Amino acid sequence: QVQLVESGGGFVQAGGSLRLSCAASGLTFGAVLGWFRQAPGKEREFVAAIRYRDGTTYYGNSMQGRVAISREYAKKSVYLQMNNLTAGDAARYYCAAQTVVGERPVTATAYNFWGQGTQVTVSS
Numbered sequence: 001q002v003q004l005v006e007s008g009g010g011f012v013q014a015g016g017s018l019r020l021s022c023a024a025s026g027l028t029f030g031a032v033l034g035w036f037r038q039a040p041g042k043e044r045e046f047v048a049a050i051r052y053r054d055g056t057t058y059y060g061n062s063m064q065g066r067v068a069i070s071r072e073y074a075k076k077s078v079y080l081q082m083n084n085l086t087a088g089d090a091a092r093y094y095c096a097a098q099t100v101v102g103e104r105p106v107t108a109t110a111y112n113f114w115g116q117g118t119q120v121t122v123s124s
Contacts, residue, residue: 002026002113004033004095009118012085020080020118022095029053032098032105033078035069037062037091037120044094049105050078058106063089085122092117 008020024033034049046060048069057069068081078095096111103110 002031002097002099004097004113004115006093006095006115006118009093009120011121011123014086014122014124016085016122017081017083018085018120020082020093020095020120022078022080022115024076024078024095024097027052027076027097028099030099030101032110033071034058034096034098034105034111035078035080036094036096036108037089038094038117039091042091044108045091046106046108047093048080049098051105052078058104060106082120085120087122087124090120090122092119 003025005023031052035047036044038044049058050069066083071078094117095115097113098105098111
């Protein structure tokens with residue numbers, strides 16, 4: 001059973017940065033870990049993902065150029081560095097794990113485990 005715990009959300013001024021963390025347990029070797037976000041009244045949106053085994057990354061369009069995903073293999077953790085944040089980035093950010101290889105890991109349906117999320121608020 002995979003468990004995911006996010007941290008690092010909070011309040012930030014527009015133009016600022018945040019680094020989100022996701023601590024994972026129970027991962028399989030070939031797992032992919034991803035970050036999604038969801039604002040009130042909007043669909044869950046893909047931000048970025050990383051293959052745990054080899055560090056292959058995937059990025060969505062919404063934050064491309066302002067976000068970087070990385071992993072720390074020994075700590076079983078994945079990080080999302082977000083820069084130059086705007087009010088449009090305010091959302092709840094979720095860490096997710098894909099443990100069954102198949103669907104390309106850029107949509108929510110590709111993932112079978114989810115964390116509880118961490119809230120990001122951006123003040124203008």
